[in-house]
Amino acid sequence: MTHIDQVPTPGAPLPVEIGVTPGAKRTNPFAQVFDELVRFAQSRSLFMLHYCTGCGAVELPPAMTARFDMERLGIQPMVSPRQADILLITGYVSVKTLKRVILTYEQMNSPKYVIGICSCTVNGGMYWQSYATAKKLNDYMPVDIYIAGCMPRPEAVIEGLRGLIENIRNGRADAWKDYYRRYDHYLGNQQRLFGADWQTPTDVIAEARHYDLFGPATLGAHTALLEQHQRPLEALAMRIEIPELMRRRSRADQGGTAQ
Amino acid sequence: MTNDLTTWLDNLLAELDGISVRRTSRRRLRVEVASDALPALLELLRGRASFVHLSAISCVDWIDAGQFELVYHCWSYETQSLVSVHTRIPREPGVYISVYDIYTPAAFFERDIHEMFGVWFEGSPDLSKFILTEWDGPPPMRKDFDSEAWVNQHFDWQDYHPDWLKDLEARGGGIAVPPDEQRFSRRTVDET
Numbered sequence A: 001m002t003h004i005d006q007v008p009t010p011g012a013p014l015p016v017e018i019g020v021t022p023g024a025k026r027t028n029p030f031a032q033v034f035d036e037l038v039r040f041a042q043s044r045s046l047f048m049l050h051y052c053t054g055c056g057a058v059e060l061p062p063a064m065t066a067r068f069d070m071e072r073l074g075i076q077p078m079v080s081p082r083q084a085d086i087l088l089i090t091g092y093v094s095v096k097t098l099k100r101v102i103l104t105y106e107q108m109n110s111p112k113y114v115i116g117i118c119s120c121t122v123n124g125g126m127y128w129q130s131y132a133t134a135k136k137l138n139d140y141m142p143v144d145i146y147i148a149g150c151m152p153r154p155e156a157v158i159e160g161l162r163g164l165i166e167n168i169r170n171g172r173a174d175a176w177k178d179y180y181r182r183y184d185h186y187l188g189n190q191q192r193l194f195g196a197d198w199q200t201p202t203d204v205i206a207e208a209r210h211y212d213l214f215g216p217a218t219l220g221a222h223t224a225l226l227e228q229h230q231r232p233l234e235a236l237a238m239r240i241e242i243p244e245l246m247r248r249r250s251r252a253d254q255g256g257t258a259q
Numbered sequence B: 001m002t003n004d005l006t007t008w009l010d011n012l013l014a015e016l017d018g019i020s021v022r023r024t025s026r027r028r029l030r031v032e033v034a035s036d037a038l039p040a041l042l043e044l045l046r047g048r049a050s051f052v053h054l055s056a057i058s059c060v061d062w063i064d065a066g067q068f069e070l071v072y073h074c075w076s077y078e079t080q081s082l083v084s085v086h087t088r089i090p091r092e093p094g095v096y097i098s099v100y101d102i103y104t105p106a107a108f109f110e111r112d113i114h115e116m117f118g119v120w121f122e123g124s125p126d127l128s129k130f131i132l133t134e135w136d137g138p139p140p141m142r143k144d145f146d147s148e149a150w151v152n153q154h155f156d157w158q159d160y161h162p163d164w165l166k167d168l169e170a171r172g173g174g175i176a177v178p179p180d181e182q183r184f185s186r187r188t189v190d191e192t
Helices: A029-043 A055-064 A095-107 A119-123 A154-170 A175-181 A183-194 A204-210 A221-229 A243-258 B002-015 B038-048 B106-117 B147-154 B163-170
Strands: A046-051 A075-077 A086-090 A113-117 A145-147 B019-025 B028-033 B053-062 B067-076 B081-090 B095-097 B120-122
Touching: A029 A154, A046 A095, A055 A086, A055 A154, A086 A095, A095 A183, A113 A119, A113 A154, A113 A175, A145 A154, A175 A183, A175 A204, A183 A204, A183 A221, B002 B019, B002 B028, B028 B038, B038 B067, B038 B081, B053 B106, B106 B120
Parallel strands: A046 A075, A046 A086, A086 A113, A113 A145, B028 B081, B095 B120
Antiparallel strands: B019 B028, B053 B067, B067 B081
């Protein structure tokens, strides 16, 4: 794989082949064994961040706890997006929530998988007429598995998770790469909802280069619009404002000057 | 004691001109009042009749009559009863006076009604965006707002036979949606 330093113009043919084609095996037999081992390990140890937006969250406690026991598949809940592998979205995503979901998704480390539970994430569900809920989750981020139903029973949830595990083992669960390869498409849909000045703290384009996933559709009209509006992120100043501490410190300073 | 107070309140309100009072149940009283007299009535209810709790302001859009109906729900802890004060204001320009000086929580409800119905309340402390922070369309709870047209304009629908569903359909899965219930992306409402 060749690293790309220069940004190709959108639409122009790329000088190099990007990454490994999905599902393709490497020629070195030892590498194949190693890849399979890695994929097996990945599929059997998944931390799940569940973003419970709607009623589908009700089905998760039985799926997680003793009755259906997700943990026997190696899936555990995780508290922070930075340590999670799966982003599980249970139910309708309002436009306001969608912003947070995208921020959460972009904070996760690759490889990352998105599961949409309930009909609402598939096509708006019973909120199909609602002006305030997003309809297709996969317009805004790549989704690996949809579990349809209103609401799906825990059996269906487990079945969906097993499907994801199977896809990871086969090397087919690479929807997250699509976010980098076609970032312009996803950003365009996000801008359509949130307006032209929408920006996230994550530099997705730089990450696409980092992962060697920079493709001809990574940049486009929408990323150009983003660059126009983008404000550079600045680190927050470190400040401690504890009154007691400040008083003690100032007292110590005065004592120091007097001596 | 409680019954005494409610009878007293009935008698008092019956004395006032220009309002119509109807007792809908033992604990509920429906009062209809002209829009210019409403602040005075609320002042009276709060100051003299122990209705200190404004539990909600609701709004109804009577589009055919060209009016907004505002309902102020006032609760008294002493008489354990609710007075709903109904008033109507013209839909255009949809401007009314705030009762923030009588009931402080009114600021919250007025901001909500302003967002959902576009009614402007003179003197309300803050009528900026509230729940729909990403919203730039017309006030969505108005009757003339067509939610379905808005949705068709701003969102896409899932395809009915996408490639990824073909595996499932081959295995006997998939979905069956009657043709008249199918929805397609960026379809204009006029076409149907």
